[in-house]
Amino acid sequence: MEQKESSRAGKAAGRGTYAVGDERRLRILDAAVEHFAQWGFHASSLARIAKDVGITQGGLLHHFRSKEDLLVQVLERTEQHDKEKFFDEDFSTAAECYANLVRLTEYNAARLGRTRMFNVLAAEAGDPGHPAHPYFVRRYAELVAVMSASLQRAVDSGELKEGTDVIEVAEETAAVMDGLQLQWVLDPRRFDMVSRFRAYADRLLRSITAEATGLP
Known part of the structure; x- marks a missing residue:
């Protein structure tokens, strides 16, 4: 006993x-x-x-094991959380995809420290020798792949105009999100990142959808 x-x-x-x-x-x-x-x-x-x-x-x-290991673990932890929360399922429409990106922008607006870290490290990682360089290269490739796949399904279903360059649209969207995020981090009290991205997403959808419809 x-x-x-x-x-x-x-x-x-x-x-x-x-x-x-x-x-x-x-x-x-x-x-x-x-x-x-x-x-x-x-x-x-x-x-x-x-x-x-x-x-x-x-x-x-x-x-x-090292500062490099700590950096990689920080980035992978935040990425895994974001994937599970916002990219766990395929989007059935382009409108749904962009509505989800608006929710992601809202979420990032509530995490100033994490968002500031992302901007700082993304800028530093332009150096191929930076330990986060492979992470950011992979991250943008995966983001464009996920978004362009959703947009291509929307083209195939007739939601988006035939001939829409889905990779170009996905890359532009990523650039706009990061650019707005940078301006917000510099002056979060004055700059409304969420409303600016929502307006952009609505304009974009109206320009590429077959029925000229915006965000739901």
Whole structure:
């Protein structure tokens, strides 16, 4: 009996240790978002991130092998969350696709730190030697692929005009979203990113849909 009790207690202690580790890992990721947003990747310091979390740099490196590993984990965590929330299903119409992008813009407008981090890192990642360069190349390729596939289905169904260059439209949309996002981050109190993107999406749909219809 005592042996079984000891075994159960050991398992419970193990679960508690894992829970503490997971919670600390999430705190490190959250702190890293703020540091990468404020200083970029190169000027951010593992020691400062660890200090904000209340642990040593060695403690941080117990969870992440290096600053490069931490950066990749931050980006992959935010990307996975966005995929599950906004791109988990195929869109049946172009109007549905753009309505979903408006919701994504609204969501980003509520996450200033994360959105600022994205802008800073995307700019830095123009350098092929930057550790986030492969991530951003892949991200834009996947985004254009998902959007252009939805738009092509809309062309095939007759919702969009025949001959619409779906890749060009998808690339333009990504550029407009990021451009509006950059202006919003610079002055979030004055610049209304959501209304500007909603207006753009509505104009775009009216120009490429067969019936000249905008957002639902």
